[in-house]
Amino acid sequence: MDKKAIKLWFYSSLFWLALGPLIGLLQSFQFLWPEWMNIFSSMALPYSKMRIMHTNLAILGWLVMMFISAVFYIVPRLCKVELQYKSLAYWAGWVWNLALVLNVILIWAGIVGNPLLSIQPMEYAEAPMLSDILIVLSAVMVIASVHPTVVRRTQKRLYVSVWYLLGGLYTTSITYLVGNFLVLGFTGLGNQVIEAWWLHNAVGFIITPLGLGVAYYLIPLAAQRPLYSHSLSILGFWTLMAFYPGTGLHHFLQMPMPAWINEFAVISSVLLAIPVLAVVVNFLATPRGNWRRAVESFPLRFAILGAVYYLLTCIQGPFQATTAVNWFIHFTEWVQAHAHLALTGAFTCFGMAAAFYMFPRVVGRQLYSRQLASWCFWLMAVIFPIYYLGFTHAGLVTAISINLLGNTIYETLSAVWLSRLFRTITGGGVVLAFVLFAYLILRSIKVGKPFDEGMNETPEVPNTITMEEATA
Numbered sequence: 001m002d003k004k005a006i007k008l009w010f011y012s013s014l015f016w017l018a019l020g021p022l023i024g025l026l027q028s029f030q031f032l033w034p035e036w037m038n039i040f041s042s043m044a045l046p047y048s049k050m051r052i053m054h055t056n057l058a059i060l061g062w063l064v065m066m067f068i069s070a071v072f073y074i075v076p077r078l079c080k081v082e083l084q085y086k087s088l089a090y091w092a093g094w095v096w097n098l099a100l101v102l103n104v105i106l107i108w109a110g111i112v113g114n115p116l117l118s119i120q121p122m123e124y125a126e127a128p129m130l131s132d133i134l135i136v137l138s139a140v141m142v143i144a145s146v147h148p149t150v151v152r153r154t155q156k157r158l159y160v161s162v163w164y165l166l167g168g169l170y171t172t173s174i175t176y177l178v179g180n181f182l183v184l185g186f187t188g189l190g191n192q193v194i195e196a197w198w199l200h201n202a203v204g205f206i207i208t209p210l211g212l213g214v215a216y217y218l219i220p221l222a223a224q225r226p227l228y229s230h231s232l233s234i235l236g237f238w239t240l241m242a243f244y245p246g247t248g249l250h251h252f253l254q255m256p257m258p259a260w261i262n263e264f265a266v267i268s269s270v271l272l273a274i275p276v277l278a279v280v281v282n283f284l285a286t287p288r289g290n291w292r293r294a295v296e297s298f299p300l301r302f303a304i305l306g307a308v309y310y311l312l313t314c315i316q317g318p319f320q321a322t323t324a325v326n327w328f329i330h331f332t333e334w335v336q337a338h339a340h341l342a343l344t345g346a347f348t349c350f351g352m353a354a355a356f357y358m359f360p361r362v363v364g365r366q367l368y369s370r371q372l373a374s375w376c377f378w379l380m381a382v383i384f385p386i387y388y389l390g391f392t393h394a395g396l397v398t399a400i401s402i403n404l405l406g407n408t409i410y411e412t413l414s415a416v417w418l419s420r421l422f423r424t425i426t427g428g429g430v431v432l433a434f435v436l437f438a439y440l441i442l443r444s445i446k447v448g449k450p451f452d453e454g455m456n457e458t459p460e461v462p463n464t465i466t467m468e469e470a471t472a
Contacts, residue, residue: 005089006362009069012097014438016061021431024054028424032417049107052126058343059207061100066351067210068142071165073358074217075146078162079153085145092141099134103127122195124202125180132180139173160233164213171205189257193249200248203342208240211347212279214354215303222300222357223287236278243271250321254330269321276314283307298373299357305381306349313342328403334395341388344430349380352437359441365448372440379433387430390423
C-alpha cells in the first residue's frame with residue numbers, strides 16, 4: 001500500500017476542517033453584533049469575503065480532500081491492484097492545496113478587474129479563475145491515477161463503492177467545469193440557469209457520490225455483516241445520476257423562466273426519494289443482528305449517524321423544493337439549515353467515519369483516547385441537531401414575520417436575535433467537535449499504541465459476498 005498520497009490528502013483535510021468551520025463561527029458573531037464587521041473589515045475581511053472562505057474551505061478543503069484520501073485507500077483494495085501512478089496522486093494533493101491557499105489569499109486581496117485573480121460572482125464558484133484551473137488540473141491528475149487502477153483490476157466484479165467513487169470523480173470534474181467555466185459564456189437568464197444547476201450539483205455530484213461510496217465501503221466492514229442488497233445499491237447509484245441533474249433550479253423557482261423548467265426541477269427533487277431510500281435502507285439494514293458493533297466501532301457509529309442525517313436532509317430538501325413551500329421559506333435561514341444538515345451533518349460524519357477507519361491502517365497507530373473520540377461523537381449526535389434547530393427556528397420565524405405578518409426587516413432581525421445567539425453557542429460546540437477530532441488524530445500519531453489489525457477496531461476481512469474478498 002502506498003501511503004504518501006493518502007496521508008497528504010488526509011492530513012490536509014484535517015487542517016481545512018479546523019479552519020473552514022472556525023471562519024463560519026466568526027461570521028455568526030457578526031449577525032449578533034454587527035460592530036464585529038468593523039473589526040474584520042479593517043483587516044480587509046468583511047462578511048462577504050469570510051462567507052466565501054467558509055463555504056470553499058468546508059467543501060473543497062475538508063470534505064473533498066478527506067473523500068479523495070479515502071478513494072486512494074478504498075479503490076485499490078476493491079480492485080485488488082496497486083494504485084496506479086502514485087506520484088501523480090501525491091502531487092495532485094499539493095496542487096489542490098495550492099489552489100485553496102491561493103483562493104484564500106486572492107479572496108482576501110480582493111483584486112478587481114483581473115480575469116485570473118478576481119473573485120467571481122457565482123455562489124459556490126467565487127474562487128478566482130487561477131484557483132479553478134488548479135482545482136481542475138488536480139482533479140484530472142486524480143482521475144488519471146484512479147481510472148487506470150480500476151481498468152487494471154484483478155477483481156472481476158465491481159463493488160458498489162467503486163461505482164460511486166469513480167463516478168464521483170468524473171462528475172466532480174464535469175460539474176466543476178460547468179459551474180466555474182462554462183457559466184461564464186452565458187449572460188442573463190442563461191447564466192442563472194447554469195448557476196442554479198451548479199449550486200445544487202456541487203453537493204449532489206461532488207460530495208454525494210464520494211461520501212456515499214465511502215459509507216458503502218465502511219458500513220459492511222465495520223458492522224461485520226454483508227451488505228443488505230447489492231441490487232438496491234446499484235439502483236441507488238443510477239437513479240442518483242438520473243434524477244439529480246434536474247434539481248438545481250428549485251433554488252430559483254421565483255425567477256422568470258418557462259414554467260416547465262421549474263416543474264421539472266420540483267419533480268426531479270421529489271424523485272430523489274428513490275436513491276435516498278435505496279441508500280438509507282441499505283445502510284441501516286446492513287448492521288442487522290450485530291448492532292453492538294455500533295458501540296465498539298467508531299467508524300460504524302459515525303457512518304450510521306451520517307445515514308440518519310442524510311435521511312433527514314433528503315426529507316427536508318424535496319419538501320422545501322415544492323412551489324407550495326418554497327415561496328414561504330425562500331431567502332430564509334431554513335435553506336442554510338438544510339445545507340448544514342447535509343454538509344456539516346451527514347457528509348462530515350461520513351468523513352469522520354472514514355478518518356477513524358483509515359487512520360490506524362495507514363499510520364499504524366491506535367487512537368490514543370477513545371474517550372475523546374466519544375466526545376466528538378456525542379457533540380455531533382447531540383449538539384449538532386440543536387444547532388440545526390437554531391438555524392431552522394431563525395428561518396421559520398423570518399418567513400412568518402415577513403410573509404405572514406408583513407413586518408419590516410428591522411422587526412424581523414429583532415425577532416430572530418435569540419435564535420441566532422442560540423445557533424452561535426451550539427455552533428461553537430460543533431466547531432469544538434471538529435477541533436477535538438483533528439487534535440485526536442494528530443496526537444495519536446505520536447502517542448497512540450501500535451495498531452494490531454486483529455485486536456483493534458474492525459479487521460479488514462472479506463465479510464460480505466458482494467465484495468468477493470476484495471477487501472482482503
